[in-house]
Amino acid sequence: MNCQPQWIKRVYNWLLSNQSCLLCDLRAGTGQALCVACELELPWLGDCCQRCALPLPLPMAGLMCGHCIRQPPAFARVHAPWVYGFPIDSLIVRFKHHSKWPYGRLLAEILGQSLLDGFNSGEPRPAFLLPVPLSRKRLRERGYNQAGMLGDWLSKQLRIPCQPHWLLRTQDTAAQQGLDAKTRKRNLRHAFRLAAGVQVHGLHLALIDDVLTTGATAQSLALLLLKAGARRVDVYCLARTPKPDGLA
Template sequence: MNCQPHWIRPVDIWLFNNQTCLLCDEAIESALPICSACELELPWLGESCQRCALPLPLPMSGLICGHCLKQPPAFEQVHAAWAYDFPVDSLIVRFKHNSKWPYGRLLAELLGQCLLDRFNCGQERPDFLLPVPLSVQRLRQRGYNQAAMLCHWLSAQLSIPRCEHWLLRTRDTPAQQALGAKIRKRNLLQAFALAPGTQVKGLYLALVDDVLTTGATAESLARLLLNAGARRVDVYCLARTPKPEGAP
């Protein structure tokens, strides 16, 4: 008597199963789970600040925004694929808060393609990728760090090593989404530290996160790394939020 399950039929079904687009559910044959029409309609980041990736109107293309001119950030450059708009904003929220990991994986793959194009055009590759850390309390509540997952996928696609434990969040802070820039900066004072024994002197590092809003988190981490001797710090993120209404 053979009590082993019969796997031939399920494997056969899986091998010949047609993949569908995660956004419109249409059948596709591409390697990524998104059809060409939906990919084209994503809110790709167009003209933006050369430093912080803030979306800019067309007449200001190729320039640096006023805020970066007045107060240059510690990070050198932000690489974001999209403006934080529909449907990317919805996909990120589902990935970040509802454990819909396929959405995060899809966006990471598309961002990785953009970064590979930059590298092929002569952009220098960073030495290591570092995910923005979560506090222990927030990690226990959510069960995973979305930035660490993005970092893992990008590391494999870009062939750049990642170091998930170099950066520590030493103090839990309130959720940043609804806070202004000044309050965010105040919240993040002494919120991060380098893990004991971490050596970053002379390294070119890239921080990985899902969304850049005011840049307060990236600024705090980049300043920490530069003070420790890092040569350069960039930011890789899925999306960049536009300038808030009424902001100077």
Template sequence: MHCQPKLKQMVYKWLNNNHNCLLCDEPAHAPIPICVACEAELPWLDERCRVCALPLPMTGLVCGQCNRRRPAFQQVEAPWHYGFPVDALITRFKYHRQWPLGRLLAELLGNWLAYRFAEGLAQPTLLLPVPMATRRLRQRGYNQAGMLAKWLGTQLDITCDEHLLVRTLDTPAQQGLNARTRKRNLRQAFAVTDVKAVAGRHLALVDDVLTTGATAQALASQLLKAGARRVDVYCLARTPKPGSA
């Protein structure tokens, strides 16, 4: 079932040379619709865990959880922590169909990843969006992770496959659950549809926000069991540890 939105009219003229910033409505003077001032004020994630991107007080560290038990995924790449205005932009894109905001965030994430690849980060051969449960996909009408992955794939020239991962159990929404409940919620929730397509390959999961990492852990474990060589995670934002600033 293909539930991505069918655009009957142009929602935003992305190649317009006279962009206005989507955040402040001032002239952007840039190829994408965000001005230099607003881009600089985004909640950039500088000090973070080198593995899961958890916000930390210093750069170059590994958080306690990753030190105790290394996750199945190799590395998380997220340019921002989940703070204003990125949190509001993601919410408007994810729940209110404001797709130009998602397109802007995807473009900025793509620029971030291109910079990281130039720095030496290994580039995957395949992008895999985090799948949604069928019922939730029907209700919402689109998978925001699938849209992000397609935009990233086009920008970075990396193949995107929306059908290689499926959600086999219609589990309750992860939002509002604690870490232990999230892990229990996701047991046997996902499956790989084509084991041969992942064998020996470097893959990257794509999602909007990484919270506890339970979904990424469950999916990465399935992919490694299917023979994947390495699994990374690309997302727009990373939340802090519950209770921290």
């Protein structure tokens, strides 16, 4: 049974026929549903940790945060265009919890363009995109996996295959929102596994998710993939929280 919604026509019809700005409702005039003025005012992620993308104050540009220095994460790099703040947080919540798929499509397109810019500047391209999986129960309740939708959109834009069934969530863990870093890690123990027959040895892979907070989910999945022989694991997401709970 495919729980993903039949969202493709609705998303693209909306994007083609409604070119007023999502934020100010004025005519966008950019080919996207976002005007130039509002795009410039989005909470763009500036100077950040080279490893986990945690926003850093000047003059720490190009450095790693204290947590990554003390305990380097299993993933090699996080790429996120924005800090998780207004209005990006509102757009992601509407996409993730209220089925407002055009918001997600727009944000994915901008994320994809920033990734293409990075590839053109010499950043390595992964072989496959792997959306962070939902449990079967949560997928039935929500009706779709927002990470899977992001992965599908990015796959077409980046021309990198997306493998939404390689990673499985085997435990219906409690929601991560509101939990501190230590509790999130305990919450995710043994929560994931690779699908039967999947071979990742020697591959550069990229996890796809909407927001990176403490990085517990990305860490758990990256460890799983590296233990299975993956060469490198990156994380591509829409936004990075400025101060993850429990991190210095």
